[in-house]
Amino acid sequence: MLLTISDMLDEKGLLETHALIETLRWRDGAETAGSTAKHVKHNLQADLSSRTGVKLCKQLLVTISAHPVIRAAGQPRRFSEPVVSKTVEGGAYGLHIDNAHMGTGDSRIRTDLSYTLFLSDPQSYAGGELVIERAGETLSVKPDAGSLVLYPSSSLHRVAEVTRGARLAVVGWIESTIPDAGEREMVFxxxxxxxxxxxxxxxxxxxxxxxxxxxxxxxxxxxAA
Structure with a gap:
C-alpha cells in the first residue's frame, strides 16, 4: 500500500517548519546510514540535538501521529524520531532497503512503514523524486510541499538525483500494532x-x-502481542 496524504502540513505549518530548519546545522547523511546504504546516500542530515531541533521533532511527531489517515492506515504503535534531510544539486540516495529496526534501547522500533514528508515546492528543484520498487512496477512520486507519502518499509526505494535546486524532506518510520501488511490493508x-x-x-x-x-x-x- 502506498498513500499520498496531501494535507499533512498546511501553509502555516510549512512556514513554521522552514523557519525552524533554517537555524539547524547540517552533517553528511552517510554518517547515519547502514553499512550498505552509506555507499549510496549522498545528502545532508540536520542535527536535531539542539533546542530548536527538539522542538521541531516534537511538532512534527504530534502532527503526523494525530493525522486520521496515518492512524487508520498505519495502526501505529510507535514512531521513530523524524529525520530532516537536504539533497542539493548532484545529490541522491541510491536504491536501498530500510533497516528492519531503527533506534536503540527503549526507542528501538521495528520498521513496518516508512514515510517521506515533502517540504520543498516541486517547482523549486529538478529531480529528487521518491522512487519505490514494487512487484512488477516502479512508482515515482514528487508531490506538493506539505504532502506525506506513506509506503512499506520492506520496499526497495531511492531518491533520484537532484539536478537543480535543493530538496528538503522529513523521513521517519512507524511500528504498527498490525505487523502484516495485508491484514493492515484489510483494516484500512x-x-x-x-x-x-x-x-x-x-x-x-x-x-x-x-x-x-x-x-x-x-x-x-x-x-502483535
Missing part, C-alpha cells in the same frame, strides 16, 4: 468504509455497531 479498507457510511448511519444503528465490532475484533486479532 474497513476504516474507509466506516468513514464513508458514517453520514448515513446513526451511531447506535445495528449496521454501524456491527461494523464497529468487526473492525475492533480484527484489530484485536491481528495485533
Amino acid at each position: 479498507d474497513l476504516e474507509n468504509l466506516r468513514a464513508s457510511l458514517s453520514p448515513q448511519l446513526a451511531p447506535q444503528s445495528a449496521e454501524r455497531l456491527i461494523l464497529d465490532k468487526v473492525i475492533a475484533n480484527l484489530i484485536r486479532k491481528f495485533s
Whole structure:
C-alpha cells in the first residue's frame, strides 16, 4: 500500500517548519546510514540535538501521529524520531532497503512503514523524486510541499538525483500494532468504509455497531502481542 496524504502540513505549518530548519546545522547523511546504504546516500542530515531541533521533532511527531489517515492506515504503535534531510544539486540516495529496526534501547522500533514528508515546492528543484520498487512496477512520486507519502518499509526505494535546486524532506518510520501488511490493508479498507457510511448511519444503528465490532475484533486479532 502506498498513500499520498496531501494535507499533512498546511501553509502555516510549512512556514513554521522552514523557519525552524533554517537555524539547524547540517552533517553528511552517510554518517547515519547502514553499512550498505552509506555507499549510496549522498545528502545532508540536520542535527536535531539542539533546542530548536527538539522542538521541531516534537511538532512534527504530534502532527503526523494525530493525522486520521496515518492512524487508520498505519495502526501505529510507535514512531521513530523524524529525520530532516537536504539533497542539493548532484545529490541522491541510491536504491536501498530500510533497516528492519531503527533506534536503540527503549526507542528501538521495528520498521513496518516508512514515510517521506515533502517540504520543498516541486517547482523549486529538478529531480529528487521518491522512487519505490514494487512487484512488477516502479512508482515515482514528487508531490506538493506539505504532502506525506506513506509506503512499506520492506520496499526497495531511492531518491533520484537532484539536478537543480535543493530538496528538503522529513523521513521517519512507524511500528504498527498490525505487523502484516495485508491484514493492515484489510483494516484500512474497513476504516474507509466506516468513514464513508458514517453520514448515513446513526451511531447506535445495528449496521454501524456491527461494523464497529468487526473492525475492533480484527484489530484485536491481528495485533502483535
